[in-house]
Amino acid sequence: MSAVDFTSSKAPDSAPSNFIRQEIDADIAAGKLPQGAVITRFPPEPNGYLHIGHAKSICLNFGIARDYPNARCHLRFDDTNPSRERAHFMERIKEDVRWLGFDWGDRLRHASDYFDDLYGYAKRLIESGHAYVCSLSQEEIRSSRGTLTEAGRDSPWRDRPPEQSLDLFRRMCAGEFEEGAHVLRAKIDMASPNINLRDPVIYRIMHAPHPLTGRKWSVYPMYDFAQALSDAIERVTHSLCTLEFEDHRPLYDWFLRTLEIPSPPRQIEFSRLNLTHSVMSKRLLTHLVEQGHVSGWTDPRMPTIAGMRRRGFPPEALRDFCARIGMTKKDNIVELELLENCVREACEPIAPRAMAVLRPLRLVIENFPPDRREDLVAPNHPNDPSLGTRELPFTREVFIERDDFMEDPPAKFHRFAPGKEVRLRYAWLVTCTDVVRDPKTGEVVEIRGIHDPDSRGGNSPDGRKVRGTVHWVSARFGVPARVRLYDRLFHEAAPSPDPQALGGQINPASLEEIDDCILEPSLARVPPGALFQFERSGYFVADSEDHAPDSPVFNRTVSLRDTWGRKRGR
Template structure:
């Protein structure tokens, strides 16, 4: 078994590229004397439409489409729908949407594996006629019992069945004469092979089930290891890039190419799957989370699905940067989730508009500010990019601030509001000094009292004195909007929930979602939400994202939010926990 490595260090694009062994192979293939000299590099991405794409698929996407882009080549999108059991048109459309969202395009090269069923069948018949395939009547239990072991060959009493008999039975299999499991078609290779994939593998099985595109036309279906190389060759694929578990299947891939009558000989190259800590990416496990209501759906912002990440506020640019910077490895490795967050934080820091929101509000009354008066201040949208402009905020006697920005009895080195404490700056407005507080019957602080310096408009004192207190965010109680804010954390508290001898459900983080209500946001958020409400395909795009000053990066929820009911998801915190 290959040892899995933990990777903590992000790479520059140059370093990641230098260790991309796939590019080295392709360079050799297209060089003078190479297998594909003078040919266009042609790859494909072949997802099975039985679930939603997740961050692991995104690595394969980036490799398949990115490699083609690098060589000015082509990349096909092919739905691997050879297994009718769990395939659905819903997943087909979701996969196409996610790929386009990431910025990749397959042009006019969109295919279904099921488009090739007739050709798959024809090639199987050719193998039978060549004496390279036969119909086997071992039951699944007998097949397993006769599989052999290391040094012990497999056995099939049907291996020497006459060609004409196999042709007849295979035609009758197609006609639907036999029940599921009664017969299979097996390639005739080597029952004693040390590679068990070559021990006369099954290449067709009976499955009386309606297909999402073909309906009831077929009741026999090709196995992936047989159909895939045929489809690659028919589409003119030069490099079939796939994950590491197919390395042991490569001899079978090549055997099918060499023994069928096909126009091309693609080269299969394997790379390690992407592993991320605190995450599971098995479709079976993700489906269990959805179907048993551990999450709200496939697009729950805690899920590693692309629709879930998008809903949480992850951008296509951040995800592509992540996939490009982790490089392409031959050995299994696990990346810190913190690095994915790091890539998002970099992107949002450059592009997200700054705004103020109070998540745990307590009223702040400026006692020497006239009742009924209001002022407007202009604040920058993004200090890292002046081109993003400014927006206006209003200031009046009654404001909202964070509960934690006031302490009646302060701890040492506390620099926020406290009676008789440091003068503090209200972001973009005035300097204030706390004079006291008001409590309810239970002793809880319900209002903080302060006085402002009229000569500190914009937060700068006229006399130039140094402000020793903190700069605080706030919103105007006169016109702010209420909002629901959802704070997300890792879905799993265990670093390796997919580890051996673990029940991943016992690793769930009970504090992965905290819902706050009664939060206060700037009034422009309603206008932003109203514009987003007009979008036809809300869940297929990123909702507007903001940096809530001092709080983190947040986006409108692309499913639940509306102008009447604002809902924000925390995409990522301000603090970068990644070990650089």
């Protein structure tokens, strides 16, 4: 699909209003944009795949750049921790942003692009007496920071002369010291009620190779320092981040103010996305992958953008979902059902229809000639003639869903049962006349019936009422396939954030694989990523990793209705 144009000079009438846009509008009216345009950025860490929470930030930042005159949004990788970052993650992040419908043009950036500048800013802080090299261990620093009710304690190195700190910092950069031997700390206020201002670490020694700069650097900036100064270098006007960074804003502003950055960026926080039956922590998602609780970052049960894409979620559904939940200053939890409804609404007009039998039961129509084949015609979409039609070969033996037959049905069961007449979709009316069992187990392995030859198309020739309609697939021409039925990864709406407890909270029904499904022949040789509505079953997509024309694998994207809510009696 083509990317959404975010360089238009006029905001569309449908642009959503929220408190962030109101703040931006006020800044524009007050003449606070030195470049005359709004500049935002999306700054992911390349230490894993993006998830649905990142989609909210992407739609916000790129959406603002789309809707304001001459605005732009940078994609900037926060690659300041080489021990966890990979070039592979960078490529997948770029793929996800594009798939969502956005493009950064020539505005791809990395925090590592500014390492020389950041190093220079750090030296300026040392020279002005606003930073010092501290030789306490990580644990000693942590224990001396104090608590919410107790002030921190000064480091014994806090008054180290600037010349000595500069010398040590240069030697840190040259790789003379082991990791943990020294850190560079900002000198702010160890008694501040905001713990983030208690002489935070702004540089640490790391000897891991960087995916872009190799081994050029032995010191790397911390997130708060790199983020504030990278925003300043790029002349970002509005730094939009989630609420956990609200307490970091005074530190963000302190860096910009102390270094006398002209026209400093403005940080505005919004609530992060919390989704039921999911976890949004990169740390927890990494744990799920590394411990083998899921098949990888693209597992369709994962809340990653790549997982949702593999599951068949259209990008329009994610953008619609992000627009519906809006922007607030208060954290809340959004029900997964809302996302699934957005997926259904996005799939309905674009997904061609097809028939697939997931749990086959053979039906033999005894008065239909054994060698006869009737090619029936069915629309690919009931509401969109432009999608054309398809042929459905009908033969003496077909497969129906096992659940569409009961020997002793309740009163309102309108499908196959002994003596009961049912409509085969697009085909004929068929009456069940006999049942064949496995002689050893007694299980029903086949049902038999007769069709009304005057009811082609499923129409009743004499006006008799036939209430049941079931789908089917020709036994001779059907395509064998594997189908994966996905559901919520976690059974509980709010899983425990304890990594060690995650495995025990996984919904045992989150994945069911069925190997003996039968698909109508029109689904033979469809490409990976092809989306369909399997009639009466749900929306399904050809798996992007395991599907092959001669070995089809389909994932259930979403059921046709909210079956989870119905199970809970909602």
